[in-house]
Amino acid sequence: MLQINISEQDCWLSSDELCECSDISSALLLELVEHSIAIPLQGDVIEQWQFNVENLHQVKKATRIQRDLALDWSGIGLILQLLDERDQLEHEIHRLKQQLSRFKA
Amino acid sequence: MNFKDYYTVLGIDPQADVKAVKAAYKKLAVKYHPDVSKHDDAEAKFKEIGEAYAILSNAKKRAEYDEVRQHHLNRSQRHYAGHAGASGQDWGQQESDPQSDQEFADFFNSIFGARHSGFDPNQQHHGRQPQHAKGQDVEMEFPMFLEETLTDTLKPVSFTLQQRDARGHIVEHPKSLKVNIPAGVSNGERIRLKGQGESGQTKADNGDLYLKIRYAPHPLFDVDGRNLTIVVPVAPGKRY
Numbered sequence: 001m002l003q004i005n006i007s008e009q010d011c012w013l014s015s016d017e018l019c020e021c022s023d024i025s026s027a028l029l030l031e032l033v034e035h036s037i038a039i040p041l042q043g044d045v046i047e048q049w050q051f052n053v054e055n056l057h058q059v060k061k062a063t064r065i066q067r068d069l070a071l072d073w074s075g076i077g078l079i080l081q082l083l084d085e086r087d088q089l090e091h092e093i094h095r096l097k098q099q100l101s102r103f104k105a
Numbered sequence: 106m107n108f109k110d111y112y113t114v115l116g117i118d119p120q121a122d123v124k125a126v127k128a129a130y131k132k133l134a135v136k137y138h139p140d141v142s143k144h145d146d147a148e149a150k151f152k153e154i155g156e157a158y159a160i161l162s163n164a165k166k167r168a169e170y171d172e173v174r175q176h177h178l179n180r181s182q183r184h185y186a187g188h189a190g191a192s193g194q195d196w197g198q199q200e201s202d203p204q205s206d207q208e209f210a211d212f213f214n215s216i217f218g219a220r221h222s223g224f225d226p227n228q229q230h231h232g233r234q235p236q237h238a239k240g241q242d243v244e245m246e247f248p249m250f251l252e253e254t255l256t257d258t259l260k261p262v263s264f265t266l267q268q269r270d271a272r273g274h275i276v277e278h279p280k281s282l283k284v285n286i287p288a289g290v291s292n293g294e295r296i297r298l299k300g301q302g303e304s305g306q307t308k309a310d311n312g313d314l315y316l317k318i319r320y321a322p323h324p325l326f327d328v329d330g331r332n333l334t335i336v337v338p339v340a341p342g343k344r345y
Contacts, residue, residue, distance in 0.1 A: 003259070003283040004298055011297075021313075023239075053297045057315065060242070061140045068155070069134055083141065091293075095327050099336055 013056060015040075015049045022059045029059075035077035037062045108177045111157035111170065119171070123162060130158040240303035240312035247296075247316040249286070251323045251333075258286045262316065266303050284316070292320040292328055 013021065018038070019029055026046060032038045033049075038059050040049035062076050071079070112119045115129040136142060137150040144150065160166045245264055253260075266278045282301065290296065295315045302312025326333045339345065 001261070001281050001283050003285065004301070005285040006287050006296055006298075053295045053315070056297070057295055065138065065140055068138055068151075069131070079141065087293075095329075098322055098327065102336065103338065 011052060013051045013053070015046050015051075018051050018056055018059065021056055022063060024059065024063060031073055032059060032062060035073045037073065037077050037080060108174075109153075109157075110174070111161055112174075114153050114157040115161065117161075119174075123164075126158065126161045130154060130162070134158075238306050239310045240305040242312040242315060243302040244295075244315040244317060246319045248319050248321050249290070250321050251326065251328065253286075254288065254290055254318075254320075256288050258288075260284055260286055262314075264314070268304055286316075286318075290318045291331070292318060294318045 015026060015029060018024075019026055024032075029038065030046065033040065038051060038055045040051055040055075042048070042050040058080060062073075062080060065071065065076050065079060066073070112121070115126065115133065117125055117129045121129070133154045134151065137144060137147045137154060139148045139151055142151075160170050243264065243266065245262075247260075247262070249258075249260070260283070261281065262284050263279065263281045266280055267275050268278055270276045280301075282298070284296075284298065286296065295317050298314040298316065300311040301314035305311050320328055326335055328334075
């Protein structure tokens with residue numbers, strides 16, 4: 001059975017890698033960063049930017065939504081922000097339900 | 106092979122103009138887009154909607170489809186006339202199980218051919234891709250116990266990839282890996298396994314596999330970011 005070790009390289013992506021993996025141009029990456037769809041975790045200029053896997057996931061999600069629903073990037077940024085908030089609230093509800101179940105037990 | 110009524114799929118009248126087709130598609134696409142929707146069958150439903158839109162928004166394809174539809178309608182009417190007293194189900198409700206992607210794809214391909222339509226109903230979502238497209242990414246939830254995240258942990262991962270054979274049918278390929286999950290992974294974090302997703306076309310790269318870490322509920326602790334919390338019940342006035 002194939003064994004895979006997760007290296008540091010798998011956790012971080014440069015701007016070029018992010019563009020290649022998500023099939024976007026660097027100009028579009030700049031626009032996505034402008035709308036906070038992708039948020040570089042390190043670096044001051046695009047050549048030094050470092051992204052995590054979550055950013056790659058968000059960029060792919062954003063480009064799919066743009067392709068399928070033909071929305072503008074600010075609208076997509078808002079959608080992603082609301083989806084994120086929904087996930088956090090669901091997580092919070094789950095956590096509170098878990099706490100409550102302990103009290104009942 | 107079952108007939109699919111694309112007008113019913115989009116909830117529009119067969120006489121609807123392109124504008125109405127587009128409006129209906131947009132409304133349903135927003136509702137069922139797999140990145141947005143929480144519906145159980147969002148992916149299948151979205152494919153169905155995308156497929157209907159790809160045909161009905163194109164005048165030439167729509168004309169071809171309308172001919173097939175008319176032929177089916179005439180045949181159904183003859184069939185019902187010959188079975189007087191049978192249930193009053195109308196032809197539009199004869200559709201197959203909506204879960205059946207393969208049947209849907211067969212129907213679609215039988216009319217337009219997947220390679221020439223510019224639309225592949227089995228592609229993730231419904232975007233258009235070049236022939237040498239990278240394989241699809243795969244994401245799966247990966248449950249872990251809190252204790253397992255304290256050190257590097259070697260965990261088996263089994264999943265099934267869906268691929269098309271030479272005849273265009275979907276074939277399932279089970280795959281197993283062992284992954285060394287690094288210590289300190291957090292709840293909800295994604296781990297990317299490069300090239301472990303679905304195979305790319307011809308010489309294109311494989312897609313990636315994403316493991317979304319999901320902590321199993323702990324009997325005592327809750328995880329809040331990097332912190333652990335525990336609720337200790339105390340009775341008022343009691344000395345501890």
